Amino acid sequence: MPIQTEAQFTEVYRAHYEDLLRFVRRRAHPMNVDDIVGETFLTAWRRRSELPEDPRPWLFRTARNAMLNANRGMRRRSALVVYIQQSPDTAAARVTPDVSHQVDSRLELGAAWQELAAADQEVLALHVWEELSARDAAKVLGCTRAAYAMRLTRAKRRLAARLTTDTTDTTVSPALALTR
Structure with a gap:
């Protein structure tokens, strides 16, 4: 165009x-x-x-x-x-x-998010916040659609693992349901 x-x-x-x-x-x-x-x-x-x-x-x-x-x-x-x-x-x-005031641990998701690698945060953000298709997100990251799909799957698993180890509450918020 x-x-x-x-x-x-x-x-x-x-x-x-x-x-x-x-x-x-x-x-x-x-x-x-x-x-x-x-x-x-x-x-x-x-x-x-x-x-x-x-x-x-x-x-x-x-x-x-x-x-x-x-x-x-x-x-x-x-x-x-x-x-x-x-x-x-x-x-x-x-x-x-004093950098301790910068840590915001009020929300478990926020804490788990911060523990993720920047690459995992980026992949999840493109999926959840930007609502990009796998094809479009792959273009943003400069990789194939299959590579993006694999990165997304792995990032979801890592986030879910952090949430299950950091929390005892078994309820899942709607935002988290997208990432599990």
Whole structure:
């Protein structure tokens, strides 16, 4: 579906903006959401003649790549902060941040989710939150449909295992029913 006019691009933008925004909000640091969405649509505009018939998986994959780039940048900045804090020449070296307040263990699912590897979280999120078909989710991840299906099955098993070991309650919420 090569886009040749600004009106056609505007139509794609309006059709997919909200979905893309939700996709990015669930995965990116809040400070980076607008930049990532904007960068994704800028890339779509630049490559408008190459967009597939259904651009949604392409947009998600492009946003995912932008998020990975943003995360690498954040890790580099964090590493610099750690390096500075460990330097004996700085007053910051005497300050130890309390990271325990960042752990949110109020919900068992949240705790189990956090224990999952990032790859498992991504596969489950594409299935449950984005409601992508296996074919479209595979496009987002850059793998085959069969590989995605296997990853999804394994991720569901790992999440279910964490939930059964962490809880004594046998009731299953509707959200969890999708993942078991």
